[in-house]
Amino acid sequence: TTGLVVNNCVIHDFGATGGDLIDFRAGSLTEMHITNTTFSNVARAFFRIDNPVAYTGTDPITMENCTVYHVCDGGRFLYIRAPNITMEINKCILANEVSNQSNGIPTTTATGNNVSGTNSGSFLQYVTQTGTTTLDPQFADPGNEDFTVGNATLSSAKIGDPRWLP
Numbered sequence: 506t507t508g509l510v511v512n513n514c515v516i517h518d519f520g521a522t523g524g525d526l527i528d529f530r531a532g533s534l535t536e537m538h539i540t541n542t543t544f545s546n547v548a549r550a551f552f553r554i555d556n557p558v559a560y561t562g563t564d565p566i567t568m569e570n571c572t573v574y575h576v577c578d579g580g581r582f583l584y585i586r587a588p589n590i591t592m593e594i595n596k597c598i599l600a601n602e603v604s605n606q607s608n609g610i611p612t613t614t615a616t617g618n619n620v621s622g623t624n625s626g627s628f629l630q631y632v633t634q635t636g637t638t639t640l641d642p643q644f645a646d647p648g649n650e651d652f653t654v655g656n657a658t659l660s661s662a663k664i665g666d667p668r669w670l671p
Contacts, residue, residue, distance in 0.1 A: 571597045
């Protein structure tokens with residue numbers, strides 16, 4: 506039985522072309538909460554949870570107030586094949602997905618997110634969405650890992666990893 510909590514981290518340059526980032530292929534999972542974190546230049550698939558993983562938690566898997574940039578080189582953002590998983594993605598900036606592969610997803614809702622850039626439609630494809638915007642976040646210098654948000658609308662709505670909000 507395993508849980509995963511990621512909070513207030515910057516994760517970058519990991520497995521961009523050959524590895525999946527959050528990857529469970531067997532066993533059981535009791536919780537997963539990812540908050541206030543930035544991911545850039547990572548992963549073939551971002552979330553991968555295979556069947557026969559048993560999700561025994563009572564709360565949905567959550568991803569909230571995260572900034573995700575230039576991910577999924579050759580894979581999906583959501584590649585979840587385990588049954589009985591509910592997921593919520595809230596107030597995240599999702600920008601520049603490398604691959605345009607469609608998602609394999611459980612019951613997933615997304616509220617108040619911003620998707621933009623290359624293949625942006627693939628991030629939340631087949632996800633029930635409310636309040637999704639498609640604004641340019643106007644990152645200060647993403648090539649040098651500076652994701653300070655220049656877009657006043659996104660900043661005032663507190664969308665994305667708080668460390669980058671002026």
